[in-house]
Amino acid sequence: MAEYKGILVCGELADGKLASITTELLGCGRKLANELKENLSCLLASDAVGGAPKEAIAFGADKVYAVEHPALKEYQADSYMQVVGKLVKDISPRVILIGQTSMGRDLAPRLAFRLGASVTTDCLDLRIDPGTKLLVQTRPVYGGNAQAVFTSESMPQMVTVRTKAMSPLERDASRKGEVIPTKIDIDTSKVRTKILETVKEEAVGIKLEDAPVIVSGGRGMGGPQPFQTILKALADLLHGAVGASRPPADNGWVPEGLHIGLTGKIVAPDIYIAIAISGASQHTAGCSGSKHIIAINKDPEANIFREAEFGVVGKYEEVVPALTNKLKELLAG
Amino acid sequence: MGLEILVCIKQVPHPDHFSEIRLDVGSGHIIREGVPAIINPLDRNALEEGLRVKERFSGKVTVISMGPPQAQKALEEALAMGADRGILLCDVAFAGADTLATANTLFYAVRKLGKFDLIYCGNETVDSGTAQVGPQLAELLDIPQVSGVQEVAFVDEKTLEVRRALEHGYMKVRLKLPALLCVTRGINRPRLPTVQSIMEVAQKEMIIWKAKDIGAPPESIGLKGSPTCAAGVYEHKVGRRREIMQGSTEEQVQRTVARLKELGAI
Numbered sequence: 001m002a003e004y005k006g007i008l009v010c011g012e013l014a015d016g017k018l019a020s021i022t023t024e025l026l027g028c029g030r031k032l033a034n035e036l037k038e039n040l041s042c043l044l045a046s047d048a049v050g051g052a053p054k055e056a057i058a059f060g061a062d063k064v065y066a067v068e069h070p071a072l073k074e075y076q077a078d079s080y081m082q083v084v085g086k087l088v089k090d091i092s093p094r095v096i097l098i099g100q101t102s103m104g105r106d107l108a109p110r111l112a113f114r115l116g117a118s119v120t121t122d123c124l125d126l127r128i129d130p131g132t133k134l135l136v137q138t139r140p141v142y143g144g145n146a147q148a149v150f151t152s153e154s155m156p157q158m159v160t161v162r163t164k165a166m167s168p169l170e171r172d173a174s175r176k177g178e179v180i181p182t183k184i185d186i187d188t189s190k191v192r193t194k195i196l197e198t199v200k201e202e203a204v205g206i207k208l209e210d211a212p213v214i215v216s217g218g219r220g221m222g223g224p225q226p227f228q229t230i231l232k233a234l235a236d237l238l239h240g241a242v243g244a245s246r247p248p249a250d251n252g253w254v255p256e257g258l259h260i261g262l263t264g265k266i267v268a269p270d271i272y273i274a275i276a277i278s279g280a281s282q283h284t285a286g287c288s289g290s291k292h293i294i295a296i297n298k299d300p301e302a303n304i305f306r307e308a309e310f311g312v313v314g315k316y317e318e319v320v321p322a323l324t325n326k327l328k329e330l331l332a333g
Numbered sequence: 334m335g336l337e338i339l340v341c342i343k344q345v346p347h348p349d350h351f352s353e354i355r356l357d358v359g360s361g362h363i364i365r366e367g368v369p370a371i372i373n374p375l376d377r378n379a380l381e382e383g384l385r386v387k388e389r390f391s392g393k394v395t396v397i398s399m400g401p402p403q404a405q406k407a408l409e410e411a412l413a414m415g416a417d418r419g420i421l422l423c424d425v426a427f428a429g430a431d432t433l434a435t436a437n438t439l440f441y442a443v444r445k446l447g448k449f450d451l452i453y454c455g456n457e458t459v460d461s462g463t464a465q466v467g468p469q470l471a472e473l474l475d476i477p478q479v480s481g482v483q484e485v486a487f488v489d490e491k492t493l494e495v496r497r498a499l500e501h502g503y504m505k506v507r508l509k510l511p512a513l514l515c516v517t518r519g520i521n522r523p524r525l526p527t528v529q530s531i532m533e534v535a536q537k538e539m540i541i542w543k544a545k546d547i548g549a550p551p552e553s554i555g556l557k558g559s560p561t562c563a564a565g566v567y568e569h570k571v572g573r574r575r576e577i578m579q580g581s582t583e584e585q586v587q588r589t590v591a592r593l594k595e596l597g598a599i
Binding site for chain 2: 200
């Protein structure tokens, strides 16, 4: 049996640049690699990788495998699998880190299957057991009501990691590393899906996933209007974005893209302000990774107060406009 | 023509009752007594898609689930929604399966059932949410698969154009049948059973298979076939500093502003 060594990050590009999830995986991978005293590698596969390999080194990689092929312009399982499968066979890493992204969610289970390995998806915490050198993997289950810890009996040990769960290293352009241009043949006859078009939907204002502050409304908002007025005014003031729990999305008060929760988006801003949201676990599963949660709800028994570090018991129609005005006054100095 | 359609479903605890799920700290087992069970929400979307395809092209919709005896309830509900046949894979030998062992079990059952033109799965479940079984089953069957499916259009009887959700937009993908699709919430609104359709359930076929019935090798299923090792399940403790304010709006606003300042929001 081959010796499994080192950490491999399956990198992603976004608009031709190193994606932020990849910098986060590199930050986490660096830590694990140091604990193991082994190497951190990163795979970047695209039609053109540009300056991304150098960036990956600046963010912590020791080695970057750069694979360029026209069939890799956009992610497709059938073409990417050939590249990742071949590289993993060649370098036999001990641990493979993949982002919990639309690409990673698709790639990871297939890769695991082909390698006969297990994969733990959506991990929030990873560490190395100093005794066994195994990767100890923590992920939420039951909508975040419980956390499960896993190890894998099979090699390589594969995980996908939730966006923003890990911190990137400080970018250091003087870091040394090796870019290895790698030629991998892709059998395009095995690519059974054909991409017809890729459409980017630009959110107006700050994207929910990138917003440092999210002002989110629930069923208690009563209709679409307050999202566009009361919540938006507060969000704009805090340079944040407006979100919602499931009922407003179900009722068509807000677009589905604003739906935060188990079946919607999972966000982790610095500050999450939950307004008139009861805090069903459906919803808290999508925001429990936030650094700070502030809740405003008229029901002192609302479940959201269990999750929040700071809660205001009151009617949002009174509290939120007053809060916005006070903040405006302050900012006007 | 008639299409053979398979829909994979899972019975899960009702998400509104997740907070009632208790953990036996000693054994790490999950106690979900009294927690109502439902069909995983996205699996209902998967079934709805299957039923619509059948209505358009004619064919047969089979629903399949691996689970304990009570999972038959979920299959009966699927039959009441309009599926033609239910298959329950139920055996202690299946217990403790991770996603790989689950995909294996489904694979052996599918092999026994024969050819399918379309297999639908929900994109993920609400309880464990790994989103792995669909892609892994497709790997085993060696058929094309797309995750995050928001829309399906038939170009002709053998060709699909599907819309796949991406982080900031979507992708349109063309593929040929047979194929496996993992669907998302927005794809449709699942129908409700009617009185008539509920009454028809008793006449429909329900098959219960054990491991030996599908010829699944013992080492590829259940706990034995699972490379994932659960080291423990813990209750999620929220370690947040808690302060709940009642009182006058003015006072509340002042304190909230102070907290936002402290957190660096302004």
